[in-house]
Amino acid sequence: MRLILEKRSEHSEFMTLMSPLLAIFLTVVTGAIIFALQGLNPLEALYVYFIEPVTSMWSIEEVLVKAAPLILIGAGLSICYMANVWNIGAEGQLTMGAAFGSIVPIFFTSWQSPLTLVAMLVCGAIGGAAFAAIPAFLKNRFNANEILTSLMLVYIAQLILDWLVRGPWRDPKGYNFPQSIPFEGWQLLPTLGDGRVHIGIILAIVAVIILSILMSRTLKGFEIMVIGNSPRAGRFSGFSRKKTVWFCLLLSGGLAGLAGIGEVAGPSGQLQPSISPGYGFTAIIVAFLGRLNPIGVFFAGIMLAITYIGGEGAQVVLGVSDKTAQVFQGILLFFILACDTLILYRIKLLGPVTPQQAAAE
Amino acid sequence: MTEKLSVKGGTAARAEYLLEARNITKMFGDLAANSDVTLKISPGEIHALLGENGAGKSTLVKIIYGALQPTVGELRWLGETVNIANPAAARKLGIGMVFQHFSLFEALSVAENIALALPGDIDLGELSKKISQVSSEYGLPLEPTALVADLSVGERQRIEIVRCLLQEPRLLIMDEPTAVLTPQEADQLFLTLERLASEGCAVLYISHRLDEVKRLCHDSTILRHGKVVGTVNPQKETAASLARLMVGADVHAINSNRVSSPGASLLKLNNLSQKADGPFGVALRNIELDVRAGEVVAIAGVAGNGQSELFDAISGERLSSTAESICINERNCGLDNITLRRRHSSGFVPEERLGHGAVPGFTLSENIILTRHSDDDGLSSSGFLDRAKAIAINERITQDYDVRKGKPDPEARALSGGNLQKFVVGRELDRKPRVLVINQPTWGVDAGAAALIRQALIDLALSGSAVLVISQDLDEIFEIADRIAVISRGQLSEAFPASELSLESIGLMMAGAHEKKDSHITEKASA
Incomplete structure (x- = not known):
C-alpha cells in the first residue's frame, strides 16, 4: 500500500x-504534541494560546490592535503574491513608513489639526512605497531578485531607524533613552470606545474592502492575476509585467508604511528603535493563510494576532518562551504550503504494486 | 531506480517476434489511455503505429520504453516475459527512442551531448571518431564538434538518432520524426531507416502522415480511443482507407470553392527587420508581405525559423522600430501595442494554447476577457469588469465552435487540446476581425477539430477578412491557402499562388533556396 498524488483536472474550490x-x-x-513533550498539559496550553485571548474584552481589544497592521500588510502582500512578485521586505517598508510619517510630528511639533494626522498617514504610506520602489526598480532594470533585495533592505531600514532615534531625532528631554518626543493630540490615532483599540483596525477593514473590489471586479485586478499566473499570456493580453511589478510593490509597500505609522501613532505613541514584533514577516503567513484573498486576509490577521496574544499569555501562565508563538506561526505556514498541494492534486491510496511503478513518470 | 531488468520464464523456443506487447491496458484515473492493446514487431520490420492525437500512441510507446508501467498486460522480448522498469532497462534490452521533442543542450557540442547520454566514462576524442563513423555509415552527416545551437532541426534529429545507434539498438522507436523536417530531410531519414531495417533492426514508427507510412512501413497497428482498431499492411491500403480506420469516419472534406478576387490590402509588412531576442532567437530580415481582403495567405517553414518571432512582431507583443514596418487596415501599427492593434480590428491566435493564448488556471469566461477586455462589447467599462457578459460571450463561442466541456465555465486546463484550440480560435473569430493572424492553427488537434478550424478560417476570408496562417503542416497549407510564402532563417520568400507550387518546390524553399546569399552567415557571426 502506498500513497500517490494524482493531478486534478482543475483546482478544487473545496480544498x-x-x-x-x-x-x-x-x-x-503539532502544538499539543510539543507541549506534551515539555511536560505541560496540552489541552490547557492550547486553551491559553488559542481560546483565552478571545475570552475577555481586554484581550479581544489587544487582538484587534495587533490584527490591524497584520491585515493592512497582509492584504497588500496578498496582491503582490498574486502577481508573482515576492515582496518579503514588508517589515522594512513598515519601518520606513513609521520614520517618514514621524517627520510631521517631529518637525512640526506644534501643528495640531486633523490634517496633521492625515499628513502623517500620507507620509507613512509614501515612505513605505518609496522604500518598496527600490526592489521594484532593481527588478525591472536589472532583473534583480526581489526576494533578496526586499529582504536585505529590511535590515537597512531597521538600522536607519535605530540611528534616527539614537541620534538626530532623540527626544532632548528623554533622559537619553533612544526614542523620539512623545506624540500627542492629532499626532495620535483616535481610539474607539474607551479602550486601546485605535482606528488602525478601521483603516485595515477599508483597505480589505477596496482591495477585494480591486481584485474581483476591476481590469487592474484581472491584469495582476494574469501576470501572476502566466506572464506570456499577460503580454499577449497587452498587460505590462513591469508596470505590474511597480504597482504591486508600491501598493504593498504603501500599506506596510501605513501600518508602520499606525504603530507609531497608535500603540507606541513615539518612535522607538523597534516598533514591530515582526508584523511584516508574520503578514506573509497572513497572506497565505488568507488564500491571497483580501477578505481571507482579514480572518487570517485575526488568527495570527491571537497567537501573538496567546504567546504573551502563555509566557505568564505557563512560563514558556515567548518564541513559542513564532514556532506556531512557522509551523502554520509550513502546513498551509503543504496542504495547498491538495488544491491541484488528490491523494490516492494504491494497493500493493511492483516497485517499478516508482520509476513511472 | 536501481531496479534491474528481470527476465522471467525463459522456456520459450526461438521467438517469432522481437517485441510483443500483449493485452496492455493503462488507466489514468478513470481514463483508459490504452485498453487491451496488442502490438507485435518482428526483427527488421518497420512497423507503423497510427492514430490521431490522443489515441494512445504515446502511452503505448512510453510503456514499451519503460517510462510508464502498464496497469494490465505484459511485454515479451524475444518471446520471454520482461519487466521494463525504466528507460535505462529498455536501453539495456536494446530499445532506443528518438523523441519528438529533442533533449539536447544547445550550448554544448554534438559529441558532448551524445556523451551525456552514455553510461560510464567517455573519451570525447574516441567518441567523436565513432560518431563520424556511424553517421557516415548510415547517411546521417554530423560534425561532432559543431555546437547544437547552430544546427537545424533536421541535424538535431540526427544527433538523437546517432545517439541511439551508438547503443546498437534492436528496436528503434521514432516519435513523429518528420513533423519537423523538410520533405528532402524526410527522404534522407527514410533511407536511413530502410537501411537499418535491412540490417535486422526493427523500427516502430509513430506518425499520422499516411503517405509516409504507406511508403515506408511493412505493417501497421492503428489505435483509436486507446483501442486497436486494425492491424493492416499499409502498402495494400489507400490513404483514405487508413484515415477512415484512424478517425472512424470519412474525414470531413473542406469546402473551399472560392471566388478568388482579393480586395484591398489589409495587412502589410514593409521591410520588417528585427534583431534576435537572445542567443537562440531568430532575427527577422527585411520581411515583405501583403495580405488582402478575402484571401488566406500561409507561411510555411520548418519549426524555429522565425515563425514565433514574426507572430510576436505582427501581434505587437514585440514592438517594431518603425511604425511603417507593419500596416494593419491602412494604419501604420509598428509602434502600437497589441491592445491598440486589436482595437484596430485584428485578431491573433498564438501557437501555444496554454500559457500564451489562454491562462491555464483561469475559467473560459476569464480567458475571454484576456484578449477582449478593450473591445467595444462592454466587457470592461471605466476599469470595472462585467463578468456576466464574459460568461454570455463564452456560451456563444463554445456553442458556435462546438467546444466540448464538462461544466458551463471550466478552467482552460481542463479542456482537451482540440477543444481549447477551438475556443481560442473561436474567441477571435467571434470578434469578426478584418485581419486574423494565426500560428499553427491545428497543431496537436484531432482531425474533427482541425477540419472545423480550417473551415472557419476559410469562411472568415470569404467574408472579406485577411487571414494569415503560419503553419508547419503542408497538407493544411495546401488545403486552405490561396498564396503561400516560406520562411527560413528569419527571411520570408515571395508569396506564390498555391496552384503554382508543389511539395518539392516548397521543400526547396524551406531548406533556404530563397535566402539572400551570405545573409545567414553574417547573421551567425553577429549573433
Missing part, C-alpha cells in the same frame, strides 16, 4: 477553503 483549516488543525495537533 482551497479547506487547506487553511486543515493546516490550523494540524498546527494545533
Whole structure:
C-alpha cells in the first residue's frame, strides 16, 4: 500500500477553503504534541494560546490592535503574491513608513489639526512605497531578485531607524533613552470606545474592502492575476509585467508604511528603535493563510494576532518562551504550503504494486 | 531506480517476434489511455503505429520504453516475459527512442551531448571518431564538434538518432520524426531507416502522415480511443482507407470553392527587420508581405525559423522600430501595442494554447476577457469588469465552435487540446476581425477539430477578412491557402499562388533556396 498524488483536472474550490483549516488543525495537533513533550498539559496550553485571548474584552481589544497592521500588510502582500512578485521586505517598508510619517510630528511639533494626522498617514504610506520602489526598480532594470533585495533592505531600514532615534531625532528631554518626543493630540490615532483599540483596525477593514473590489471586479485586478499566473499570456493580453511589478510593490509597500505609522501613532505613541514584533514577516503567513484573498486576509490577521496574544499569555501562565508563538506561526505556514498541494492534486491510496511503478513518470 | 531488468520464464523456443506487447491496458484515473492493446514487431520490420492525437500512441510507446508501467498486460522480448522498469532497462534490452521533442543542450557540442547520454566514462576524442563513423555509415552527416545551437532541426534529429545507434539498438522507436523536417530531410531519414531495417533492426514508427507510412512501413497497428482498431499492411491500403480506420469516419472534406478576387490590402509588412531576442532567437530580415481582403495567405517553414518571432512582431507583443514596418487596415501599427492593434480590428491566435493564448488556471469566461477586455462589447467599462457578459460571450463561442466541456465555465486546463484550440480560435473569430493572424492553427488537434478550424478560417476570408496562417503542416497549407510564402532563417520568400507550387518546390524553399546569399552567415557571426 502506498500513497500517490494524482493531478486534478482543475483546482478544487473545496480544498482551497479547506487547506487553511486543515493546516490550523494540524498546527494545533503539532502544538499539543510539543507541549506534551515539555511536560505541560496540552489541552490547557492550547486553551491559553488559542481560546483565552478571545475570552475577555481586554484581550479581544489587544487582538484587534495587533490584527490591524497584520491585515493592512497582509492584504497588500496578498496582491503582490498574486502577481508573482515576492515582496518579503514588508517589515522594512513598515519601518520606513513609521520614520517618514514621524517627520510631521517631529518637525512640526506644534501643528495640531486633523490634517496633521492625515499628513502623517500620507507620509507613512509614501515612505513605505518609496522604500518598496527600490526592489521594484532593481527588478525591472536589472532583473534583480526581489526576494533578496526586499529582504536585505529590511535590515537597512531597521538600522536607519535605530540611528534616527539614537541620534538626530532623540527626544532632548528623554533622559537619553533612544526614542523620539512623545506624540500627542492629532499626532495620535483616535481610539474607539474607551479602550486601546485605535482606528488602525478601521483603516485595515477599508483597505480589505477596496482591495477585494480591486481584485474581483476591476481590469487592474484581472491584469495582476494574469501576470501572476502566466506572464506570456499577460503580454499577449497587452498587460505590462513591469508596470505590474511597480504597482504591486508600491501598493504593498504603501500599506506596510501605513501600518508602520499606525504603530507609531497608535500603540507606541513615539518612535522607538523597534516598533514591530515582526508584523511584516508574520503578514506573509497572513497572506497565505488568507488564500491571497483580501477578505481571507482579514480572518487570517485575526488568527495570527491571537497567537501573538496567546504567546504573551502563555509566557505568564505557563512560563514558556515567548518564541513559542513564532514556532506556531512557522509551523502554520509550513502546513498551509503543504496542504495547498491538495488544491491541484488528490491523494490516492494504491494497493500493493511492483516497485517499478516508482520509476513511472 | 536501481531496479534491474528481470527476465522471467525463459522456456520459450526461438521467438517469432522481437517485441510483443500483449493485452496492455493503462488507466489514468478513470481514463483508459490504452485498453487491451496488442502490438507485435518482428526483427527488421518497420512497423507503423497510427492514430490521431490522443489515441494512445504515446502511452503505448512510453510503456514499451519503460517510462510508464502498464496497469494490465505484459511485454515479451524475444518471446520471454520482461519487466521494463525504466528507460535505462529498455536501453539495456536494446530499445532506443528518438523523441519528438529533442533533449539536447544547445550550448554544448554534438559529441558532448551524445556523451551525456552514455553510461560510464567517455573519451570525447574516441567518441567523436565513432560518431563520424556511424553517421557516415548510415547517411546521417554530423560534425561532432559543431555546437547544437547552430544546427537545424533536421541535424538535431540526427544527433538523437546517432545517439541511439551508438547503443546498437534492436528496436528503434521514432516519435513523429518528420513533423519537423523538410520533405528532402524526410527522404534522407527514410533511407536511413530502410537501411537499418535491412540490417535486422526493427523500427516502430509513430506518425499520422499516411503517405509516409504507406511508403515506408511493412505493417501497421492503428489505435483509436486507446483501442486497436486494425492491424493492416499499409502498402495494400489507400490513404483514405487508413484515415477512415484512424478517425472512424470519412474525414470531413473542406469546402473551399472560392471566388478568388482579393480586395484591398489589409495587412502589410514593409521591410520588417528585427534583431534576435537572445542567443537562440531568430532575427527577422527585411520581411515583405501583403495580405488582402478575402484571401488566406500561409507561411510555411520548418519549426524555429522565425515563425514565433514574426507572430510576436505582427501581434505587437514585440514592438517594431518603425511604425511603417507593419500596416494593419491602412494604419501604420509598428509602434502600437497589441491592445491598440486589436482595437484596430485584428485578431491573433498564438501557437501555444496554454500559457500564451489562454491562462491555464483561469475559467473560459476569464480567458475571454484576456484578449477582449478593450473591445467595444462592454466587457470592461471605466476599469470595472462585467463578468456576466464574459460568461454570455463564452456560451456563444463554445456553442458556435462546438467546444466540448464538462461544466458551463471550466478552467482552460481542463479542456482537451482540440477543444481549447477551438475556443481560442473561436474567441477571435467571434470578434469578426478584418485581419486574423494565426500560428499553427491545428497543431496537436484531432482531425474533427482541425477540419472545423480550417473551415472557419476559410469562411472568415470569404467574408472579406485577411487571414494569415503560419503553419508547419503542408497538407493544411495546401488545403486552405490561396498564396503561400516560406520562411527560413528569419527571411520570408515571395508569396506564390498555391496552384503554382508543389511539395518539392516548397521543400526547396524551406531548406533556404530563397535566402539572400551570405545573409545567414553574417547573421551567425553577429549573433
